[in-house]
Amino acid sequence: xxxxxxxxxxxxxxxxSPGRRAGRRSPxxxxxRWVLLxxxxxxxxxxxxxxxxxxxxxxxxxxxxxxxxxxxSITFDNFNNAWYxxxxxxxxxxxxxxxxxxxxxxxxxxxxAGYAFACLRFRGRNVLFVLVLIGMLIPPQTVAVPNYxxxxxxxxxxxxxxxxxxxxxxxxxxxxxxxxxxxxxTTLLESARMDGLGTWRTLWRVVLPQCTPAVAAVATFSFxxxxxxxxxxxxxxxxxxxxxxxxxxATFTTSxxxxxxxxxxxxxxxxxxxxxxxxxxxxxxxxAGLAGSGAAV
Amino acid sequence: xxxxxxxxxxxxxLVRGARSLALVAALLGVLTAAACGGGxxxxxxxxxxxTARDAQVTVDDVNGAKASPECAAKVKTxxxxxxxxxxxxxxxxxxxxxxxxxxxxxxxxxxxxxxxxVVSQISADKAAGRQTDVxxxxxxxxxxxxxxxxxxxxxxxxxxxxYDQRFLPLGQYNGKQYGIPQQVSLPVLMYNENLFxxxxxxxxxxxxxxxxxxxxxxxxxxxxQRPVDLPTEFGYWFLDSMAHSLGTGLQGSDGKPAYNTxxxxxxxxxxxxxxxxxxxxxxxxxxxxxxxxxxxSATVGATVAxxxxxxxxxxxxxxxxxxxxxxxxxxxxxxxxxxxxxxNSLVVLSADRCQKExxxxxxxxxxxxxxxAAGIQATSYLSIDKRATELLSDFYAKNPDLKALNDLAPQxxxxxAWSGTRGSExxxxxxxxxxxxxxxxxxxxxxxxxxxxxxDLTK
Numbered sequence: 001x002x003x004x005x006x007x008x009x010x011x012x013x014x015x016x017s018p019g020r021r022a023g024r025r026s027p028x029x030x031x032x033r034w035v036l037l038x039x040x041x042x043x044x045x046x047x048x049x050x051x052x053x054x055x056x057x058x059x060x061x062x063x064x065x066x067x068x069x070x071x072x073s074i075t076f077d078n079f080n081n082a083w084y085x086x087x088x089x090x091x092x093x094x095x096x097x098x099x100x101x102x103x104x105x106x107x108x109x110x111x112x113a114g115y116a117f118a119c120l121r122f123r124g125r126n127v128l129f130v131l132v133l134i135g136m137l138i139p140p141q142t143v144a145v146p147n148y149x150x151x152x153x154x155x156x157x158x159x160x161x162x163x164x165x166x167x168x169x170x171x172x173x174x175x176x177x178x179x180x181x182x183x184x185x186t187t188l189l190e191s192a193r194m195d196g197l198g199t200w201r202t203l204w205r206v207v208l209p210q211c212t213p214a215v216a217a218v219a220t221f222s223f224x225x226x227x228x229x230x231x232x233x234x235x236x237x238x239x240x241x242x243x244x245x246x247x248x249x250a251t252f253t254t255s256x257x258x259x260x261x262x263x264x265x266x267x268x269x270x271x272x273x274x275x276x277x278x279x280x281x282x283x284x285x286x287x288a289g290l291a292g293s294g295a296a297v
Numbered sequence: 298x299x300x301x302x303x304x305x306x307x308x309x310x311l312v313r314g315a316r317s318l319a320l321v322a323a324l325l326g327v328l329t330a331a332a333c334g335g336g337x338x339x340x341x342x343x344x345x346x347x348t349a350r351d352a353q354v355t356v357d358d359v360n361g362a363k364a365s366p367e368c369a370a371k372v373k374t375x376x377x378x379x380x381x382x383x384x385x386x387x388x389x390x391x392x393x394x395x396x397x398x399x400x401x402x403x404x405x406x407x408x409x410x411x412x413x414x415v416v417s418q419i420s421a422d423k424a425a426g427r428q429t430d431v432x433x434x435x436x437x438x439x440x441x442x443x444x445x446x447x448x449x450x451x452x453x454x455x456x457x458x459x460y461d462q463r464f465l466p467l468g469q470y471n472g473k474q475y476g477i478p479q480q481v482s483l484p485v486l487m488y489n490e491n492l493f494x495x496x497x498x499x500x501x502x503x504x505x506x507x508x509x510x511x512x513x514x515x516x517x518x519x520x521x522q523r524p525v526d527l528p529t530e531f532g533y534w535f536l537d538s539m540a541h542s543l544g545t546g547l548q549g550s551d552g553k554p555a556y557n558t559x560x561x562x563x564x565x566x567x568x569x570x571x572x573x574x575x576x577x578x579x580x581x582x583x584x585x586x587x588x589x590x591x592x593x594s595a596t597v598g599a600t601v602a603x604x605x606x607x608x609x610x611x612x613x614x615x616x617x618x619x620x621x622x623x624x625x626x627x628x629x630x631x632x633x634x635x636x637x638x639x640x641n642s643l644v645v646l647s648a649d650r651c652q653k654e655x656x657x658x659x660x661x662x663x664x665x666x667x668x669x670a671a672g673i674q675a676t677s678y679l680s681i682d683k684r685a686t687e688l689l690s691d692f693y694a695k696n697p698d699l700k701a702l703n704d705l706a707p708q709x710x711x712x713x714a715w716s717g718t719r720g721s722e723x724x725x726x727x728x729x730x731x732x733x734x735x736x737x738x739x740x741x742x743x744x745x746x747x748x749x750x751x752x753d754l755t756k
Contacts, residue, residue, distance in 0.1 A: 144421070145420070145421050145424050148421045148424065148425055149421075149424050149425045149426075151425075152422075152425030152426065152427060153425065153426075157425065157427070233408075234408055234409070234414060234417070234418065235417070235418060235421050237408065238404070238406040238408060238418075243408070247408050250381070250408065250410045251381055251408070251410075259582070259583065
């Protein structure tokens with residue numbers, strides 16, 4: 001059986017009628033749109049560019065009064081100091097390992113649970129789904145200590161596995177997958193059954209290929225959220241060997257004196273790159289996934 | 298089954314693959330530059346985020362400080378929870394203890410960046426059955442450590458003869474010594490001496506809030522856009538210190554909130570007046586001290602611990618450098634200087650006899666004069682040890698005004714210890730109201746709300 005696809009309506013901007021499109025188009029429209037877009041881009045990118053400028057400049061010029069757009073000289077010392085000062089390389093590896101592991105686990109649980117809620121009929125399905133929705137409403141801070149008690153009881157405190165395990169399932173991921181899978185036509189599922197596919201094969205060979213945007217959305221959110229998680233690593237990762245990037249970054253700050261902004265910027269730049277790459281690579285699917293699941297983009 | 302490939306798909310442009318490739322290349326480039334950019338050491342001085350140097354740790358000069366041989370043989374792990382600022386000192390103590398007691402592992406947790414995070418970590422550990430032996434307790438959390446986290450009473454006899462006993466009350470609760478003060482700070486005003494000379498202001502007039510308001514007018518007349526910056530992060534601290542100058546702080550002698558006193562009203566009115574003079578920072582270091590360092594404000598409210606770092610930073614800025622003066626945070630008119638102390642004390646949390654002995658040895662190690670001196674050189678807290686003061690003779694020769702602040706020890710008062718399970722929220726609630734007041738809210742209305750909220754939180 002080859003992979004089937006289904007027709008979905010265009011999601012955004014699809015209902016612009018030809019009549020509207022043809023008439024009353026102001027020549028100023030595109031200009032205004034471009035100006036607004038450029039302003040938005042500058043506002044969004046300026047902090048990032050400033051971080052880059054600060055990271056590449058000498059430490060002293062990070063808080064220079066002249067505040068020139070370009071540093072007086074280019075140096076990689078700040079990257080070097082940040083890298084070795086708090087063992088950022090190890091923290092980065094930890095961050096990628098932990099976030100990657102969480103991502104894989106969350107994808108598995110979100111896809112299977114979403115499929116069950118969307119495509120399978122069983123007693124208590126709606127009640128269970130409501131429980132999942134309630135899970136979305138619980139602030140993570142309130143479950144941090146109970147989770148820590150459990151993880152410590154399992155002997156996993158101050159381990160990478162302890163950083164991963166509590167996030168193996170994610171209510172928002174299940175919700176997104178369920179919403180997206182609900183749009184898969186019933187006829188397609190019935191056809192799969194008539195072709196002799198069982199539940200698992202229907203999921204992997206029929207439903208999942210239809211849901212790549214939702215999978216991309218869940219994966220991207222999972223990676224970004226967990227890569228930048230602070231509270232849970234603060235409780236669990238006590239040894240420097242288990243620090244994740246946000247913990248390593250926090251060690252730059254002190255209650256007295258200023259942080260070294262140049263090193264801080266260099267460290268922030270380094271740890272933001274994996275997230276940036278993941279987001280930019282997945283952004284197209286991410287938007288489609290969120291739109292298709294009915295979640296706000 | 299015949300598939301229907303009818304879902305509209307946007308073809309992947311070639312540029313997308315190239316973009317991803319470029320991003321990955323950029324990532325690898327930055328990481329390579331960071332990892333290989335010149336080896337492990339660098340000559341770039343870190344003048345803004347000082348770290349304490351390696352220091353000499355000793356406990357032999359204190360009778361009874363060392364754990365008994367029986368306990369030294371029994372204790373295999375000692376757990377110390379500290380936070381970033383103290384971690385360099387704690388590393389010294391860890392190295393000493395592990396060398397002095399072969400077989401002992403000191404488990405040092407120093408990821409917390411605030412005293413509240415230290416409490417969170419220890420609370421979580423306690424809930425999970427993991428015992429913390431030694432901790433750094435912010436003065437405002439001492440009650441929590443005693444009532445909820447099992448802080449043990451300590452004997453002042455374990456202190457060195459050189460320890461300045463005038464600081465000990467900061468570690469007391471209900472008349473018992475639960476904590477030994479390790480770092481002590483007080484709120485100060487740092488001012489730009491050049492701008493003050495230009496405006497014709499005598500820094501001695503900053504002793505009272507009236508003097509500060511008069512200085513604001515003179516600085517404005519001299520063309521200074523931002524005469525005084527009192528970061529709202531310290532709003533609770535400033536408010537309490539000012540209120541104390543007229544007798545009672547924000548907590549009455551009965552332990553209940555006292556936001557409705559004339560002193561509190563005057564203090565909040567002062568913050569409102571300063572707010573009207575210009576924008577106020579939220580964060581004391583990354584905003585307040587930075588703005589001051591860039592000469593965009595003439596005066597900044599700060600902790601005394603920031604003064605040394607600020608001077609170090611400015612000393613490295615050549616023509617953009619300027620002399621920094623420091624005075625204690627002002628009193629209300631007619632008030633007596635009674636600063637509320639900031640900082641922390643060392644507490645022992647283990648009740649087991651041998652763990653407690655080893656924990657006590659760790660506390661004594663952390664209070665070694667050279668360790669304290671190294672810490673003060675990095676962050677200019679008050680000196681709590683006379684021997685450390687001697688070791689800091691060069692430092693104090695350059696900073697005589699900081700040495701003079703050590704003499705305020707008898708006037709220091711501990712921050713409020715709020716009761717109730719939500720009492721620890723009061724500082725944040727107060728800070729939020731201070732933000733509103735400097736933003737234009739009626740100070741009297743803010744205090745009325747604060748009195749109600751604080752009363753509710755202490756029930």
